[in-house]
Amino acid sequence: MISRRTLWQGAVAALLAAPLAFSSTGAMAQGKTIKAVMHSDLKIIDPIWTTAYIQRNYGYMVFDTLFAMNDKLEVKPQMVDKWEVSTDKLAYTFTLRDGLLWHDGKPVTSDDCIASIKRWGSKDSMGQKLMGFVKGFEKVNDMTFKMILKEPYGLVLESLGKPSSNVPFMMPKRMADTPGSEQVKEFIGSGPFMFKADEWKPGDKAVFVKFDKYKPRAEPPSGLSGGKVVKVDRVEWLAVPDQQTAINALLNGEIDFIEAPSHDLLPLLEKDKNIKFVDWNPLGNQYTLRMNWLSKPFDNVKVRRAVEIALNQEDFLKATIGDPRYYKTCRSMYPCGTPLASDAGMDGLLESKFAEAKKLLAEAGYDGTPIVLMHSTDLQVLTNLAPVAKNLLEKAGFKVDMQDSDWQTVVARRAKKDPPSQGGWHIFLTSWVSADILNPVMVGFMNASCDKAMFGWPCDEKLEKLRDDYARETDPVKQKQIGIDAQKRAFEIGTHVPLGQWYLPGAMRKNINGMVAAPAPVFWNMTKE
């Protein structure tokens, strides 16, 4: 019989031994599994139903695209083997690659792709624009289909190779037939990873495993195009909402990768020799200030011009990012380093010429009405923008009423067209992923279609015509000039103000290699030593 003392001795011994037993698990070998902490938890599994980036990232794991953008921002065939356009530029013929399979083993067909384009085209802004030019689709055979246009359209491939939300991902027809207003209920794609629905625990983790039957292209990976060769068995996205905890877990070797560590915590990681940074999104992001054309005094172009003159980019970037390694000023509405980047129309702007701004305000008859500036206080990359704007605008003669709230309140409030005194607004600041603002059709804030435009509701026929001309133009040289003209017009009328480019590297353990630089974080080509 075991005595009470023996039991106690055993318990004490077990307790003492516990830390030793536990210590081994922290460094336990994880095989070919990459454990990643993404910028958000995966809650929705339909990348067309929402524009949120975590669903876009999920889409790149599970689904594939007909075309994709390479690291030179050129659109290249991805699922498509070959394509041709008729001489009248009204018919595009696409032929799929041999051997493409869905995760349930069935072949990818023309019917699937036609249905997928239609569903995406019913939701996405660029897709809707494309579908406005599409007369119909024709299935030639299981591998080939045609897109017939009503009139020539210059952004067919750019639309199908759109790199960011909503990405035209291909789905099986039965999924793609789901109305755009409803979420798809399955997880079947033809991408390089399969989603493990049985292991998905929202708020805990999402698991992806290598799709053995995926047929990568022969070309090396480049941006979001090229060979998507999976070199690990499994990828786990862990939901770790607290940044400090994620950093600690990376330092302790419990996870391998953090997609978006906040700038203020980067110095903690820089000291550790087992950690490295990867600039997976070299195009970065752009800060932007948006004015509400419906609210006085911003219905007056001179007042909007005064804002453009009063601000400068350096102050915003210093206050929010701080470390100059992670930001650069960029005097262009299109991101610097992209084909349309230009300083056209920017003479005298963004140089904080307060006297000039004051003069314009006087000419406009600004009566000192307080400007409601929405201040988002809960997202670190946005928090310091509004106070800088307040400071600069006050120096230019504006009276500013900065109102604090969380970002979701800003998102809800910015959609209101009411006067600022009744819950509306004058100004808010945000950030765009550079890959989403490459040309005047993609730049949401350049949409000047009055009531149909994004919040801020600019209204300008000339700019809208330039955007339409850009979309219709099929000659790249002429198209570029139209894009630059559109920027000039946008500055002239004051649609929005670009406040510089910023970057946020991902952090990973040194034994992780091969991450492809692209507008979205992708896990093909990654290795774990």
Next chain:
Amino acid sequence: MLGFVARRLLATIPVIGVVAFFVFIMLRLSPIDPAAIIAGEYANPQQVAEIREKLGLNQPIFSQFFIWLGRLLQGDFGESFFFKKTVAQLIVQRMEPTLALTVVTLFIAVIVAVPMGVLAAYRQGSWIDRVVMGFSVLGFSVPVFVFGYSLIYVFALQLGWFPVQGYTYLRDGFLPFIERLILPSITLSVIYIALIARITRTSVLEVLGEDYIRTARAKGLPERIVLRRHALRNAAVPIVTVIGLGLALLIGGVVVTESVYSIPGLGRLTVDAVLGRDFPTIQAVILLFSVIYVLINLLIDIAYTLFDPRIRY
């Protein structure tokens, strides 16, 4: 006794009703639109409107309330706005981590705090008493997350004894399960150790001055028997009350602790639901917490009868 329990349970119905009504209305009055959150940062107004209609958010508030109430009375908490799962499924999925964290925390708190409090009372004015009281003040004053990060720094990052974050389900093995619970439970227990130790000390101190204690000592009983059988049992009612209330307060504590240690429990579910304005989930979780709170109070009342035979219902 059964009549008392039945009456108390019946009395909870209007309480839960009031909670349900206010939670529902307050969420609907908040300026934030869940449809805009779901649609994503760059959605156009049409996309947001479609989602709002799909979720039934464009109906009048009272219609929404009565639809929800009708379903609730049939035991249907509804479907999460985000996850393609019912709220009941989500709660069941998140129950184990929170329950495990609560039980281990309470276990640590009680086995540490009660002896501490008794010892402090027995050695009143000594250095032991001062240490216990000092710890109590510290435990109350230092925020949970500061303890959490400090423990992580020392025991996970420096000594490497425990993992930084995460949760392992009990079915995957007891050792990994308890390994990931120790630091969070210690973190969460600190404030309850402070609370329970302080109340135990006060309560035992009061009892130690009673005539029956002097009588027990005069009979020649050893001090440990005097303390355990006569002092502690008579001091138990306030201690049980504070342990019970502490259990209810744990609900708030797990929200922070689960975030710091990345434990996918009900606390994290609540935070995620609030941040995402997932109305059905917030409503269900708050109702669940209200029911738990009411039941704990009932259990405390019943427990009184075990420690004090004079109490009868």
